[in-house]
């Protein structure tokens with residue numbers, strides 16, 4: 001039966017961006033319809049952040065057992081039941097799923113339509129048997145794995161992030177095409193769970209990050225036995241009796257790499273197909289839906305957030321943008337998206353976190369005044385945990401303002417949280433020096449870098465003379 005809904009707001013996509021938009025609008029009493037074609041929770045819950053972090057957590061436990069002798073505890077090589085690890089991953093998704101469920105959102109006052117949404121004109125969407133005419137729309141349709149045009153790939157069985165977490169048998173030798181965050185996280189997780197792993201990367205591993213920080217992560221992966229091939233472009237794939245063979249092109253010519261299973265992790269493509277964007281006058285290209293700094297599309301009734309909007313692809317960015325678009329939609333307030341304070345973390349062990357500008361970005365922009373570095377090895381907590389590898393790097397701009405920070409090391413993501421506040425609130429090196437950091441914590445590393453920045457003042461003759469003079473007054 002056909003029905004027509006006329007809500008104030010229609011949200012397309014029930015992932016990180018769409019759920020945040022719908023829940024926040026409903027909290028203000030707005031009449032909201034949310035349309036989801038697949039699983040509520042989207043990529044992050046079902047095929048992305050959550051299963052990948054759960055798999056990494058399992059790998060971390062295996063590594064802890066292997067490395068326990070340095071603490072005086074001998075346990076030996078861990079016995080890994082790969083299928084049971086996958087049950088753990090599924091269990092974590094199931095534990096979080098109720099937060100994102102149709103039932104919960106209906107309780108919040110959102111009308112959920114479980115169907116594929118497509119615009120039929122500038123202010124109307126068709127979703128299954130439902131027609132939705134809304135005052136405003138937010139498209140949060142996400143992205144899908146990009147599958148490259150590599151000869152032989154279409155005829156070869158391969159995994160993407162949408163299928164790898166369902167694999168219950170342990171791969172003997174997993175080959176990963178792509179050394180971005182997905183490739184590198186999956187490489188370490190699988191290696192620690194007992195697979196041989198080779199990662200083939202055409203350019204540089206974790207190429208968007210600071211090479212000095214990336215080196216910390218790569219050193220650990222290499223030490224654990226992950227084969228990392230940089231500057232290795234995969235140009236052909238084939239399967240035969242002996243298994244899988246990939247042909248790579250490197251600076252020294254072509255060679256082949258054998259393996260048993262293949263994971264393709266070469267980036268994402270925005271889910272713009274099937275949305276009827278032309279019918280609604282919404283421009284898009286290969287990067288995603290075209291939006292301005294106000295996240296508005298070329299149709300003034302329609303906003304786009306998250307992966308489909310062509311910006312940085314992170315759950316927290318989708319949620320941040322979702323919060324922003326409610327300003328004009330609910331309150332008619334202007335909005336301008338800020339990107340100078342966005343954080344990101346790659347959840348390897350050690351982790352790699354970055355917020356704001358990297359050193360190279362600040363230098364290219366002409367805003368770099370100083371770089372402060374403090375090593376993990378100088379931190380007492382890192383000593384206690386026997387995790388000395390890594391560093392904090394603080395990028396300082398004009399007037400001592402901290403415009404970026406990068407952290408590579410154990411729990412770098414948590415330190416990045418602190419640095420994220422510092423960068424978002426436009427704090428200075430003095431602010432980071434002056435707060436009290438509980439001892440012994442890893443986050444003290446940032447404070448130590450800031451304190452060290454002022455050390456030259458202790459050497460200045462006039463400062464020393466002033467100290468001596470003041471001492472005379474008793």
Ligand SMILES: Cc1cc2nc3c(=O)[nH]c(=O)nc-3n(C[C@H](O)[C@H](O)[C@H](O)COP(=O)(O)OP(=O)(O)OC[C@H]3O[C@@H](n4cnc5c(N)ncnc54)[C@H](O)[C@@H]3O)c2cc1C
Pocket residue numbers: 012013014015016017018035036037038039040041042043044045047048049050052053115116117118140141142143161182271274275305306307308312313314315316317318347
């Ligand atoms: C393996 C992996 C690990 C990741 N790890 C992290 C991490 O640790 N931290 C982090 O911040 N980010 C991580 N990400 C990125 C993160 O998952 C995405 O940036 C985030 O999910 C984007 O949210 P979104 O709302 O834009 O899209 P999604 O979460 O993908 O949601 C889009 C939803 O829209 C639905 N949809 C699409 N088209 C239609 C339509 N026409 N009609 C109705 N519904 C539709 C889809 O079914 C989907 O449910 C990871 C990604 C991957 C692949």
Ligand SMILES: NC(=O)c1ccc[n+]([C@@H]2O[C@H](COP(=O)([O-])OP(=O)(O)OC[C@H]3O[C@@H](n4cnc5c(N)ncnc54)[C@H](O)[C@@H]3O)[C@@H](O)[C@H]2O)c1
Pocket residue numbers: 148150177178179180181182183185200201202203204205206207232233234235265266267268312313314344345346347
């Ligand atoms: N911890 C996190 O926050 C996290 C984790 C995973 C994914 N993500 C998000 O998902 C996005 C997608 O991740 P991704 O790793 O798929 O993409 P990516 O674009 O970051 O990396 C893909 C890599 O594949 C390489 N590549 C492409 N074609 C190749 C070929 N033929 N041979 C060899 N290498 C090739 C590219 O050079 C690139 O380095 C990320 O940008 C990130 O925003 C975030």
